[in-house]
Amino acid sequence: MTHGIHHVTAIAGPARRNLDFYTRVLGQRLVKKTVNFDDPGTYHFYFGDTVGRPGTILTFFPWANVAPGRLGLGETQETAYRIPARSLGWWTQRFIEAGVPHEAPEKRFGETVLPFRDPDGMRLALVAVPGAEAEPAWDGSEVPAEHALRGFHGVTLLLDRSEPTAAILTDVLGFEAGGQEGNLTRTIAPGAVQGGIVDLKAVGGFLPARPGGGSVHHVAFRAADDAEQEAMVARLAENHGIRTTEQRDRNYFRSVYFREPGGVLFEIATDQPGFAVDEPVDALGTALKLPAGLERQRTRIEAVLPDLTPEAV
Template sequence: MTRNGIHHVTAIAGSARRNLDFYARTLGLRLVKRTVNFDDPGSYHLYYGDAAGQPGTILTFFPWEHAAPGRAGAGELQETVFRIPEGSVGFWTHRLIEQGIERSQRFGETVLSFRDPDGMRLALAAVPGIEAEPAWAAGDIPAEHAIRGFHSVSLMLEDIAATGAVLSDVFGFAAAASEGGVTRFRAEGTAIGGIVDLRGVGGFLPARLGRGSVHHLAFRAADDAVQAEMVRKLAANHGLRTTEQKDRNYFRSVYFREPGHVLFEIATDDPGFAVDEPDASLGEALKLPDFLEPQRAAIESVLPELA
């Protein structure tokens, strides 16, 4: 089965506690998985999303307390945009006033732009007709105003042609519109996480990864067979090689640098976040992969308190 679109976005934060406070309380996302960076188990890997943690809603973080700030530039995911109901613009404008929120129009939609406490660029796009979609009601954010997954991401690239070809040929996107130097690619029939905007910025300094930067962008593959076909197309049609498949417990992934140097991932939809804890208690306990379970005591002793 073909399921196109964004699977998740992973970024770098500073304080884990501050990160949780902002994304779970200020933005009202659900903490759907509390685990560690499998390659660096002395630090958290926190996953936020909707009630079920479905692909297209997941924003994840590596909170590295002493990470230096990142630098904006070419070769990075510049902005991560969430969907909100059209009637919620006033609610979010008032709620995020301390974040220096700015209102604009893009491709006919109202967009509220702001930054998180680490400087990560975020936005909320007001989308008509999504009021009845399921929503995670958290704290003082009523369900009627809650975020409904990803709207889009924006990439800043030296040149967009080769990246656009990968989006179209491998990931099922198609160029849909252009505005103000941005070309919008859309995955037809994908409401959540179905848009990637490409901005060509020839001559800019390259981005420098750090606190407030996006580490990588993951696209959906329904299963291993679909992922393998994407890997084949990348090699045969674009000369791009991926890593071997890595088991991330909640999905299986391969990674590669797209032509504009952004790190891309292809992640399977299965098995999902309920594979090691019930839906009702997602994100409440620290979950470790089997190979790290014998080190639980040592890992827990170095992780910072979240509350």
């Protein structure tokens, strides 16, 4: 069984701006266009590769007038994508031409990392990975396929202490210890190409995070199916005294949620059934998809959702 990150969900500002940045500037596929099941007047976008494989999906709740978040303890500090090593210069030039805020490349664990931010200030990075050009990528955008993002490299969590969170990752979620560099503790999911790294950054004494635009809402981890998810839930309760929510059907996966000891909201999501369950692969992301319980409200929901036409920017 392959473990690792299933998806990352964040909070954004205006929907059209978010859609444009991730599909045009970063060249991701809009894999699914649905609504926040708990707030159906808001979109829920899923961006990823051709089929939306686990480990490639970044999702957003876009609220037009959301206040900016404040980075702090108990939050994802950075979400990093894999790119081919030879594509680093291409992406640097693209960020300059597109006016994307970015920093100078730096080294972490021997890898070259290019930090940047999206229009809401969300902290992102590109990691130059030798051989990543052989990995699958979405080739339907203006980003040439040879330079396209190859899914997640991993995430960095900002914590008071790293040890309690590391214990959950290694005992419950299928990760292993992967080394130490300064105040960064690396954990690795064996066998995972996409989404196989979680770095824990211990910075005791920081203020807690305040959610808002540019903040990561939660990080979801992979379970192959309901049985594996159930086993993870049992281990979490028995070994760590942490209980999850009841299972919730998100149409494309089934989820449970919990706060890990450092305060970050974690989700365990099943790989099944995937994003092609309600539309064919070649049409992913083209229609507004609603859960069965909201379908009868479609006309009202469509009337209040933000306009996504380019003129609405």
